[in-house]
Amino acid sequence: MTVTATRAPVEPARTEHAATRANPLRFVILGALLALLLIVIAPLLIIAINAVKSPADYAGGGPLSLPTHLYWDGIVDFWNRVNFGQKLWNSFITSFVVAVLGVLLSILNAYALGIGKVRGRLWFLVFFLVANLLPQEVLVYPLYFLSKEVQLYDSLISIVIIFTVIQAAFGTYLLTSVYQEFPTELLDAADVDGAGKVRTLWSVVVPVSRPTLGVLFTFFFIWTWNEFFLPLVFLVSNDNQTVPVALGVLQGDRLMDATMTSASGLIGILPALIFFLVFQRTLTRGITAGAIK
Amino acid sequence: MRRKxxxxxLIPGVLASLLVIVVPLVMTVYTSFTKWNGVGEQRWIGFDNYTRLFEDSLFWSSFSNILLLILAMAVVPTLLGLFLAAVLFDYVAKKFGNRWxxxxxxxxxxxxxxxxxVTGILWGWILHPEYGALNRILDTIGLGSLAHNWLGEPGSALYSVMGIMIWVQLGYPIVMFMAGLQRVDPELYEAADLDGANWWQRFRKITVYLIRPEFYVVLVTTTISALKIFGPIFVLTGGGPSNATxxxxxxxxxxxxxxxxxxYGSAISTVLTVLIIVLSFAFLRLQNRSLK
Incomplete structure (x- = not known):
């Protein structure tokens, strides 16, 4: 399923080996792993089967029985009650804009630090590293206060600005190390052709580093989508909430029964699952490429 | 050198970072030396917030809770993940194929x-005292006496959160370590086989040794995320019951x-920030030294 970069090259030599030693142990190990996997994904399965169960069905059979028939009303009711389409749109547009702007800002910073090697770049890098480490709690109150001063409180714009900068701190750090290794011949060739710094950036550096930029874009999108703390503080009105905030504040709501809670869980998981499947290749490559977060 | x-x-990046990171950081540190309710005037009180902090039993218990969460979010997943990654890479992939x-x-x-x-919804529901699936399962298999208000009792709340966090974190070390193992030269394993090393010996001497870089990265990043943990606590327990989490x-x-x-809040987050930064740089030094 996931990226399998190196197909174990030793496989042919092993098969014979394994055949002679075909013992029950290998199936015990496989069985143990399958049991562990089942434990890990059981919560998701339980949510999925109860999300499509009618309340009567649930009351009769409990949480573990399979639904007698597929019942979509729980999901539809929940969707309409929280106006889920709106939340999806809010999450999507913030994550998308943050990913685009965050990648742009990372490119500019990394171009100056990694390729331009501006003076004091080590200190800039230390700064971006520290910015990555900061807990959001240490920034939240001044940001809250300042955003109120400039009328950006409870607005998606404030979230976009803040996360663009936060994600770009990570992006700068990662991309600078990539750009430090950038092939000098390409830069020299661009020089010879008389391309300026801006032209070189857009027509040489960006196209060559597109795979890394793709990984960054994916990361920024998913991270922003899943962000909870700052959106919780900043997006107080219903119409501005993102998916995680809407689901988070509904927790423990008295109007939520068991099946509707499952339904809300399921439709919260689905977008994440879709991104996971869509971005899987980039993501597995990326997690291992620069794991600072 | 030639490139000048x-x-x-850097200008956009520097301006944006000043606005969103530097200025707020400085404001929080400044505010930590004042008394302020957020609207009125800020009054300078020197180190009073900090002395109050170090005498506040809630502050100390929040840090001892964090130690347990580091165990659940960093130590256990890293060790378990290392073992599972080695089994998957070195046993399952070879005996059953890469697909498995x-x-x-x-x-x-x-x-x-x-x-x-969603993690909060998922587990909040599974562990719910009345209609939660876990208590139902325990009932069904005749262990009803073990049923609990898992997240609602001070005695079990933190352990329940720890269990959930192990569940959340486990996949990250596995993915990282399996990627790290791709670097390992298969001939090393072959040679160890020829020398008659068993699986456990190979695991200790080769696997663990060779993926030390990943090991450090995973341990540092998971420890930092444990120190920063907010979302799971907010959605699972809200810090309760009676501050147990x-x-x-x-x-x-x-x-x-x-x-x-x-x-006071600023003083707490300042202390947390200093702790995270000191710890990270200590880790970095340690890592550099041991990998040389």
Whole structure:
């Protein structure tokens, strides 16, 4: 399923080996792993089967029985009650804009630090590293206060600005190390052709580093989508909430029964699952490429 | 050296970082030396917030809770993940094929991609005292006496959160370590086989030794995320019951937005920040030294 970069090259030599030693142990190990996997994904399965169960069905059979028939009303009711389409749109547009702007800002910073090697770049890098480490709690109150001063409180714009900068701190750090290794011949060739710094950036550096930029874009999108703390503080009105905030504040709501809670869980998981499947290749490559977060 | 005059490209990044990171950071540190409710005037009180902090039993218990969460979010997943990654890479992939190894990896990684709010819904529901699935399961298999208000009793709340966090974190080390193992030269394993080393010896002498870089990265990043933990606590327990699951970031949040003690909240988050930065740089030094 996931990226399998190196197909174990030793496989042919092993098969014979394994055949002679075909013992029950290998199936015990496989069985143990399958049991562990089942434990890990059981919560998701339980949510999925109860999300499509009618309340009567649930009351009769409990949480573990399979639904007698597929019942979509729980999901539809929940969707309409929280106006889920709106939340999806809010999450999507913030994550998308943050990913685009965050990648742009990372490119500019990394171009100056990694390729331009501006003076004091080590200190800039230390700064971006520290910015990555900061807990959001240490920034939240001044940001809250300042955003109120400039009328950006409870607005998606404030979230976009803040996360663009936060994600770009990570992006700068990662991309600078990539750009430090950038092939000098390409830069020299661009020089010879008389391309300026801006032209070189857009027509040489960006196209060559597109795979890394793709990984960054994916990361920024998913991270922003899943962000909870700052959106919780900043997006107080219903119409501005993102998916995680809407689901988070509904927790423990008295109007939520068991099946509707499952339904809300399921439709919260689905977008994440879709991104996971869509971005899987980039993501597995990326997690291992620069794991600072 | 020849490349000069690139600094203009830094201007947007520097301005934006000043606005969103430097200025707020400085304001929080300044505020930590004042008494302020968020609207009126800020009054300078020197180190009073900090002396109060170090005498506050809630502050200390929030840090001892964090130690247990580091165990659940960093130590256990890293060790368990190391073992599972080695089994998947070195045993399952070879005896059953890469498809199986990839399948397990994706499955274990799944909890990592779920938004924290959904994790809260998921587990809040499974552990619910009345209609939760776990108590129902215990009932069905005749262990009804073990049924609990898992997240609602001070005695079990933190352990329940720890269990959930192990579930959340486990996939990350597995993916990282399996990627690290791709670097390992298969001939090393062959040679160890010829020398008659058993699986456990190979695991200790080769696997663990060779993926030390990944090991450090995973341990540092998971420890930092444990120190910063907020979302899971907010959605699972709200720091309760009776502060049994209070953590520093949630403690700061309560002071900022519920109690309007902004100065005190700033002191808490300043201490947390200093701790994280000191720890990270200590880790970095340690890592550099051991990898040389």
């Amino acid at each position: 005059g690139y600094w203009p490209f 190894a990839s399948l397990f990896r994706s499955g274990f990684y799944l909890p990592q991609i779920i938004p924290v709010a 209070l953590v520093p970031s949630y403690f700061a949040y309560k002071n900022f937005f519920e109690k309007a003690q902004v100065g």
